[in-house]
Amino acid sequence: MRGKRTTTGAAVMIGALAVTGLTFAPTxxxxxxxxxxxxxxxxxxxxxxxxxxxTQNGTSATITLSSTAIKTPLALAADSITSKLTMVKASGGTTVFSGKKNPAMAAQSPVTVGPLSGTVASGDSLEFYGGSLQMTIFGISVTCTASAKQSPGPFVFD
Structure with missing residues (x-):
């Protein structure tokens, strides 16, 4: 009977160590x-x-754009900019991230939009160059385009 308890105790200890190893494994x-x-x-x-x-969580991803060089001409309330960010896929086609997310911004403040939500697949490689950011504010459409590829390179999703 003593041998059975030792074996059971050892199995429980090994199981606990395995769970602990999973808990502390890097993601x-x-x-x-x-x-x-x-x-x-x-x-x-x-x-x-x-x-x-x-950011990415499975097939859901978000992208936020922020800039101290790009400024809002008017004061804007939080979540008042409807944004559509179109990214170019290395494999062809585009992926769209959209939403109505932004902080409140005073006139002449740096612009931040996002997080904008989109769907990605494993292996997607997305680049802003060739795509665009379209923002609609008070019914007026503003489009941003890039003059060169993003640095250090495209976003690659798991």
Whole structure:
């Protein structure tokens, strides 16, 4: 009977160690890189350097664009900009991220839109160059385009 308890205790200990190992195992980065920079021209809003920040959770992904060079000409309330970000797929076609998410911004403030939501597949490689960001504010459409590829490179999703 004593041998049976030792065996059971050893099995429980091995199981606990296995669970602990799983708990502390590192998680893989879902999208790489997580940030990229672009040089964008946005009509009324001006132009210049902007940062794209990407996240992924399975097939759901978000991208946020922020820039100190691109400015809002008017004061804007939170969640008042309807945005559609079109990214170009390396394999052909496009992926669209959209939403009505932005912080409140005073006139002449740096622009931030997002997180904008979209759907990705494993292996998708997405680039802003060749795509666009279309923002609709008070019924007026503003389109941003990039003059060169994003740096350090396209977003690649797991």
């Amino acid at each position: 893989a980065a879902a999208v790489t890189p997580t940030t990229a920079t672009i040089n964008a021209s946005c009509g009324l809003f001006g132009g210049g350097a902007a940062t794209l920040t990407a």
